[in-house]
Amino acid sequence: MSQPEAGSSACVGAVLSAPRTLAVVARELPPLGPRDVLVAVSRCGVCTGDVDAWLGRSALTEPEPLGHEPAGVVVAVGAEVTRVAVGERVACWVEEGGFADRVVTDEQHCFAVPETVAHPEMAEPLSCIVNAVELAAPALADDVVIVGAGFMGLLLQLVLQARGPRTVTVADVRPGALARAAALGATHTVDTSREDLRARVAEITGGRGADVAFEVTGSNIGLDLAAAATRMSGKLAVVGYHQGGTREIALGEWNWMAYTIVNAHFRDKQVILGGMRTALRLMEAGVVDVAPLISHRFALDRIDEAFATAAAKPDDFVKAVILTGDDERG
Structure with a gap:
């Protein structure tokens, strides 16, 4: 999937409008603040919580952008950003909107990813x-x-x-x-x-x-x-x-x-971010290899199929990932 220009304020992403109804649409991104980072998303994991929303098990009052396990490459940064640089691979923490070609998030929610880490989208889970x-x-x-x-x-x-x-x-x-x-x-x-x-x-x-x-x-x-x-x-x-x-x-x-x-549930943002930092270190060191757990991969335009598969849980299913960019690491 081709990426929009770095200065664009729009993205293409999946939005849940009703149970079992996901549409890939253009939508506006928030403006890039001085400490914000614009990330071209390459991949985003499908979480059970997202599947529950897709199945109608959580309240939906308005169309909701889904996805909170994105990773990709930094394409633009705010004037005061020092944590990451344009061109770096990153894992991100976002509350929603990760099933998209781009996301905007605070620099404190981005972690530079070493080249040896093939699956940075697994940092959040x-x-x-x-x-x-x-x-x-x-x-x-x-x-x-x-x-x-x-x-x-x-x-x-x-x-x-x-x-x-x-x-x-x-x-x-x-x-x-x-x-x-x-x-x-x-x-x-x-x-x-x-x-x-x-x-x-x-x-x-x-x-x-x-x-x-x-x-x-x-x-x-x-x-x-x-x-x-x-x-x-x-x-x-x-x-x-x-x-x-x-x-x-x-x-x-x-x-x-x-x-x-x-x-063992956590709502404190700093605890979540601290866990992501440790998670990336474990993957970098090879202590935890997540590759055997990623069983299914889908392009963004097949996201409904991805969610149907995750809900059905066929015998060979473990974890689905939505691929939105050009990272071919698996």
Whole structure:
């Protein structure tokens, strides 16, 4: 896709106007302020939160530009920008509008990306996982359980494995997802449609239970399973996005078991940005390789197909990325 001129105030991007209705349209960008950066977007990840909006699970009062995981190349900067320069590859934090050929954002929300990092669009989702792991703080040689082997669960697995756990047990109901977890290094996998997770974790841990269990499903049953796997006085980290409705938990049992509940969601902008900085360092060092998790790629004009695929989650699906520029790194 060709890029507009650097001085243009318009972009071409995807806008959600109704459930399952995305249109790629021209729209105005905010003016470039003294500390703002104009980025020609090359790629943007498709987040589950975006898919929920596309499915109509979140309120939509007016057409909404989607996408918050963009990366690209700086094409213009404000007069006072010192953090990045024209021509640099960057990962960006934006609240919306990332599915576009260009975005404007504050220089503090841009991170220069080394040439060795092939997938800078993964900096934002990886930051969520980095912050979740740091908050839950699993110790060396802990037994950990991950309930949910989707993209975020597998990303969590990669980061946790760098922390030196004794065992990593991944639970899901999809054989393909569990096979991916095993290929990425999980010491044990449990198909909870056929096996009792509490019993399997007790067997794995010598009857003790998980020191830390991470729920990454966004579902009530995921919470129940994570709790069942956790030892007395262990930690239960809620990483799944529980959007809409309510959840029921066995609070009396949770109370009795003295779980430490970790709410691994972050709204503080500085925490998010700090996580992105760490995420890029992990990718640069090769500690975390996200490439095996990017299963689908779509051009911007196929974004409806991308969202339909992400919602359907076929057996080979993990993560979709929208490609809007000329970066051919994969």
